[in-house]
Amino acid sequence: MHCSRSYRIKEFSTNVEGEVNRLRSQVDLFWQKEVEAYRRFGLKDGMRVLECGSGPGHVIENLLTAYPGCRATAIEVDPYLVAILKERLEGRCDISEQSIMDLGFTSGSFDFVITRLVLEHLPDPLGAVREVHRVLKPGGRAVFVDNDFAMHLRTQPEIPELGELYEAYCRLRVDEGGNPLIGRELPPLLRKGGFTDVDLEVVCAHSAVTGDDMFLKSEGVGIPSQLVKDGYLPSGLLDRLAVKWHRVLRHEHHSIFRQLFVSGGEKRASGSRGIPKLHVAPGTPRAVERGGHGDGCVTGLGPGQVLAAQPHDRLDLLTSYVVARVADALGISPESLEGGMRINDLGFDSLMAVEVMDEVESQWGVSLSLMDFFEGQSLDDIAATLYGQLFEEAPKGPAEESQAMSGDATGSDEDVVEWEEGDL
Ligand SMILES: C[S@@+](CC[C@H](N)C(=O)[O-])C[C@H]1O[C@@H](n2cnc3c(N)ncnc32)[C@H](O)[C@@H]1O
Structure with missing residues (x-):
């Protein structure tokens, strides 16, 4: 299935298996707080839940453990990841190869939709938000989770080279049609997509709470190496980064901190009265x-x-x-x-x-x-x-x-x- 996007797992990192594991750690890093945010945004056991862009399926797997009464559906556009999804979760949820831009479900099919770290990779995130809105039942709710790379991972002692790394990452994602700063734009995007009761929560992880390991695994070297390979980053920066990380971890009172932006909204239940459609002439000044x-x-x-x-x-x-x-x-x-x-x-x-x-x-x-x-x-x-x-x-x-x-x-x-x- 062809779909324009800035995340293709085989090109995103120099190590595909490493990238699947990195996604796992990135889910673990935030999961406890994130699932609480989903609950505040309306997720309940027994709901019919869709996850768009499931990747290898770590979110939907955790979700089925936390909410075993939910009937879950996972869609993913990349056939390589669909195969992994099926291998890991076949029988526990419905799985299909689809794009979020054109979902093969009738309108009003789901109570809750999760779209995590997907919008930031799409050239038309508003189209995706509208499509999610369409497949929700009236009164249904959705959450969209994304990064904002201007407010990404920070350490104490500071690693100034991280700024260069994220700047290079942003340039590549933008060149490929993504928006790595989309976190701050989520609430107006949801409103434009038709959602009401829109809100935004920032979910954060800190090494003093989670330990260092999950942070290191959710960063990894695969993406920086790919940036070097694609000519977005000088290779010398990787060496300097490695040395600085080493210093941070040896520092007795070090901190590592990162945040995710979680925005949710509701598809307003229809009013009692139907509204007749008016013809608006397209493009007429x-x-x-x-x-x-x-x-x-x-x-x-x-x-x-x-x-x-x-x-x-x-x-x-x-x-x-x-x-x-x-x-x-x-x-x-x-x-x-x-x-x-x-x-x-x-x-x-x-x-x-x-x-x-x-x-x-x-x-x-x-x-x-x-x-x-x-x-x-x-x-x-x-x-x-x-x-x-x-x-x-x-x-x-x-x-x-x-x-x-x-x-x-x-x-x-x-x-x-x-x-x-x-x-x-
Ligand atoms: C960074 S990964 C996130 C995976 C998973 N949601 C998670 O949080 O671990 C982005 C995922 O979005 C998928 N994706 C990108 N464009 C998509 C589209 N148009 N429709 C569905 N999935 C898409 C990618 O293939 C990839 O699996």
């Missing part, structure tokens, strides 16, 4: 669209369409407008948003709000304020506010709606609306 249609906007929906709709459809249309408009501002697909999502959880900022307010004012002739967005409102709430502004009343529930339609109530939407049909 907003100004052209605005100029082209009298009441046009980024969604192509204007007051004329809302007024022409049946009264009971108007709120849904306005919700669709808000969803499409917010998605456009965030640069994400409207399908990844739901009406119940809170604007504060989406990474939508005040500049974006001002842009929407301007559009609403110029195209719809009504004013929203910043307070209409940022006091914990959901997209549904904003649509209801817009409805209130346009029709000078709160949206009707279905019961009131049918009462109004059957003539039991006095007045209707048409009585209060300010626009005359002929004006639009």
Whole structure:
């Protein structure tokens, strides 16, 4: 299976078997704290769990020991690692050769998804986050674990050469399309991918707690040697590093410290109301669209369409407008948003709000304020506010709606609306 990525085990290190063992030590180094973080992010026994990019399977193996009631699935893109996975874990979990970019599962298949040290190797991490979001059940949760090599392993006494090593490592990963500094970017990435209730934890390991051995094994010489082989590092640096490591380990009060970034989020359960889809013309410049249609906007929906709709459809249309408009501002697909999502959880900022307010004012002739967005409102709430502004009343529930339609109530939407049909 061809897939663009910056981790190919046979090219990542000069010693493939050594790299499999290094991955094992790197799991052991953090596992106790990491599994606690997974639990805080929502992992429970009995869940249907997917791990994307399992490598040789050390995470999923530990997970099945800690949570024996979970039904686990492991996917991995590299056939060499899939073979190791099958050799080690066949019968204990479902295993398949797949890319995280295009998962072969129907939407809503899993309760919890773990993606560990994979996003940093992908040219399109947002695409991967969206794909994980898709295969989660509504209400399901995912964790993404990555490094940030500007905040990586440090020692006391310091080894300045580690800076050179990680800089060379970063250059190679970037040249191959990865992002070795992705740790700091995880929360906004998850929000863009459609997750809500996003948070970030930093899990750290210290030699005084774990001992030196796991650190040394999870560093290894395979990757630095490969950097020398690929021309990213002068070979003399390896010798200097070895000497400095030796000094650190002989130092009576030495410390070795490293951290991992764990970000998690939830796929918001669907709201009670379905949102009709609006067509957003791809690549159409907003100004052209605005100029082209009298009441046009980024969604192509204007007051004329809302007024022409049946009264009971108007709120849904306005919700669709808000969803499409917010998605456009965030640069994400409207399908990844739901009406119940809170604007504060989406990474939508005040500049974006001002842009929407301007559009609403110029195209719809009504004013929203910043307070209409940022006091914990959901997209549904904003649509209801817009409805209130346009029709000078709160949206009707279905019961009131049918009462109004059957003539039991006095007045209707048409009585209060300010626009005359002929004006639009
Ligand atoms: C650094 S290893 C981490 C392995 C394992 N998750 C762990 O924490 O030990 C990165 C893994 O991601 C896999 N990978 C890279 N691109 C992938 C993709 N597009 N889909 C699935 N797995 C991918 C690699 O083959 C490799 O096994």
